[in-house]
Amino acid sequence: MVEIDPWGVADIKDYSRLFAEFGISPFKELLNRIEKPHLYMRRGIIVGHRGYEEVLRAMNERSKFAVMSGFMPSGRIHLGGKMVMDEIIWHQRMGGDAFACIADMESHSVRGTSWRECKEIGLNEYILSLVALGFDVEKGYIYFQSGNKKLRDLAFELGREVNFSEISAIYGFSGDVNISHMISVVMQNADILQPQLLEYGGPKPAVIPVGVDQDPHIRLTRDIASRMRMFRVEKRLDKDQKPYISIREKQSGRKALDEIARRIEYPKKIYAMHIDVFGIDAPDIDKTMREIEEIVREVEIEYGGYGFFFPAATYHRFMQGLTGGKMSSSIPESYIALTEPPEEAARKVKQAKTGGRVTIEEQKKFGGSPAQCTVYELMMFHLIEEDAYVKEIFEECKNGRRMCNSCKSQAAELMHSFIKTHQEEREKAKEVLMEHEIYKKWL
């Protein structure tokens, strides 16, 4: 059994087992449908997804979609957090409504971080780096959970659909888990669904870019989104294997079902609790399904429902810690913070664990192991944009034509320059935020 624990330490080595065990789909199958895939996509760093097809279709059709993810303000922003930021920003540039949450209620309840620290860390570590990396504050939304009343109201509403036994089974909560920690679960569900509220343009496909350890939140939120729906719309086959669409009423009442029947122009049969829609040619089934889902959604909203799409997720794999093993916030040598002095970041790269051989002679003769090398990983994940160059480094290393000392020096220089530039951008980000009333109060 592979355990995924959003609050624990993840050590997930065999991603293909994850696909099999949790029904996560491999991301690479979608790659050729993405116009300009991000390097995390191209390089297999985003390893899996759940329901991303719908987001991709919206992106390619230039229709509405959203991206959201969150950051728990309990430590320094490091390269792992940068990955989520890069993914939010990429989706924003691809036309998505972007939401970035500072999960201060979660940090306060789970880690015991004081409100004051939450605010300081949230702003000075996370928000400044997010904006410095390219988040467009004119088009996107950044918020603290605790300052968002609509979010708290939504969490309260969603909480009606989940009970203690269920979240205990998912997260392994025992009797000593505090109630606020449990509330932080529904807050996260609300974070994920919030972009689909009418205030933000209504229901739309939404993607949550996260590390693979966050899958329990995604699965739970998809379940809750489904429970909140007033209708279930399904494709079915009749006895002659012809497709039809069934719309089943769950909690709307008869009037709403009649209204849906009135708006659907295809041949249909209306029953006490459901409608079956016929006359659809097999090749058109998906298109017709979307049309009907739109009608159902419209009526659902008119009758006070939410009409949520099930949120999608992309899952990236984790970087190794620089010292080997896991990256851990309690071991500063294992990670590079975006806010540490560039010299310090470069020093850490020079001391990082490599996949090199013990001697230069052996390296030349047998080659190194870039796949085991944290320095290679830094270059591949963060420091080198051109795929061809990354591949060249990989080949040179494997073939014994690249030596660790000079390779580390090169990576250290790149890291120094990246962190230095990023910190200059952070200064500019403060000015950008100062121009906005809603953000000014945080500075």
Ligand code: SF4
């Ligand atoms: S040569 Fe570079 S990529 Fe290869 S193992 Fe050494 S540091 Fe890593």
